[in-house]
Amino acid sequence: MFCCLSPFPNATLNTRDxxxxxxxxxxxxxEIGQEVAAxxxxxxxxxxxxxxxxxxxxSPRYQPIHTLRPAGVVGFEALCRFTPEPYRSPDKWFNAAHxxxxxxxLELAVxxxxxxxxxxxxxxxxxxxxxxxPVILGGTLLAEFAGLPLHRLVLEVTExxxxxxxxxxxxxxxxxxxxxxxxxxxxxxxxxxxxxHILQLxxxxxxLDMGLVRDVDTDPAKRALAAALCFFGQETGxxxxxxxxxxxxxxxxxxxxxxxxxxxxxxxxxMELAAAVRCLASPPP
Ligand code: C2E
Ligand code: MG
Ligand code: MG
Numbered sequence: 022m023f024c025c026l027s028p029f030p031n032a033t034l035n036t037r038d039x040x041x042x043x044x045x046x047x048x049x050x051x052e053i054g055q056e057v058a059a060x061x062x063x064x065x066x067x068x069x070x071x072x073x074x075x076x077x078x079x080s081p082r083y084q085p086i087h088t089l090r091p092a093g094v095v096g097f098e099a100l101c102r103f104t105p106e107p108y109r110s111p112d113k114w115f116n117a118a119h120x121x122x123x124x125x126x127l128e129l130a131v132x133x134x135x136x137x138x139x140x141x142x143x144x145x146x147x148x149x150x151x152x153x154x155p156v157i158l159g160g161t162l163l164a165e166f167a168g169l170p171l172h173r174l175v176l177e178v179t180e181x182x183x184x185x186x187x188x189x190x191x192x193x194x195x196x197x198x199x200x201x202x203x204x205x206x207x208x209x210x211x212x213x214x215x216x217x218h219i220l221q222l223x224x225x226x227x228x229l230d231m232g233l234v235r236d237v238d239t240d241p242a243k244r245a246l247a248a249a250l251c252f253f254g255q256e257t258g259x260x261x262x263x264x265x266x267x268x269x270x271x272x273x274x275x276x277x278x279x280x281x282x283x284x285x286x287x288x289x290x291x292m293e294l295a296a297a298v299r300c301l302a303s304p305p306p
Pocket of ligand 1: 128151
């Protein structure tokens with residue numbers, strides 16, 4: 022109900038005043054309608070995502086990470102695939118879950134599933150899992166990782182937006198880094214915020230974004246930036262891992278710059294765990 026009240030009668034009020042009231046009522050109704058529609062959409066999205074979590078409508082894939090020279094698989098990045106149709110890439114699922122307020126829950130459920138592979142892979146192999154800052158800030162990772170061989174675990178911080186409070190993020194990471202887990206910053210070179218992440222968090226591993234890797238063999242500007250990050254890595258004791266290597270020329274150019282490890286379609290696509298175990302036995306491509 023939209024109304025206008027006064028303790029005194031006003032005899033001058035006429036239909037024009039009523040029209041003005043109706044305009045205000047329409048504006049208020051429009052605003053409220055938008056809020057109601059957004060809340061309904063959020064509730065619908067939450068229900069879909071709860072189903073995804075409860076019915077495990079996702080499964081991990083493992084993309085091999087190679088040393089470039091000598092070539093060989095040393096670990097795998099766990100990348101999630103969601104089964105509901107139509108297909109949506111994992112980052113879209115995680116963004117939708119964060120918008121619906123259950124992003125942390127979904128990321129943790131997916132991570133638990135991925136970490137199951139640690140017992141199936143040989144001791145010499147590590148697993149790299151992705152985590153957004155809200156998951157890290159949630160403070161539950163140390164408990165999640167209890168009993169796992171943390172020296173075989175890499176946590177990739179995936180965040181393209183600026184981080185508001187690096188002190189809080191460093192504090193949340195400190196106890197898990199102290200017990201041997203390595204920290205990687207994902208997609209470095211993809212934007213300004215990734216530079217802040219490497220300065221503020223001092224990772225053990227810097228993952229070169231595939232935008233920088235693409236055509237690094239022919240693009241002098243990309244080569245210069247990749248070389249600068251390799252120098253940063255040397256100076257700060259961080260390893261450089263290149264993502265999204267698709268051609269031999271890119272791989273050779275990166276290796277010449279001092280990149281020690283890489284992953285990408287040239288070296289192996291994300292695959293099911295059984296195929297990942299098999300690929301350890303086959304010679305490097
Ligand atoms: P990311 O962590 O940077 O993962 C690399 C993405 O590049 C993956 O896409 C991978 O399949 C793709 N890729 C690998 N090699 C190549 C290549 O040679 N060429 C091209 N064009 N692409 C390549 P994917 O699997 O679609 O994942 C997209 C993003 O979604 C990931 O980016 C990560 O941010 C997020 N994500 C995926 N799985 C998980 C997960 O389990 N947890 C969380 N929190 N995030 C995840
Ligand atoms: Mg990643
Ligand atoms: Mg990446």
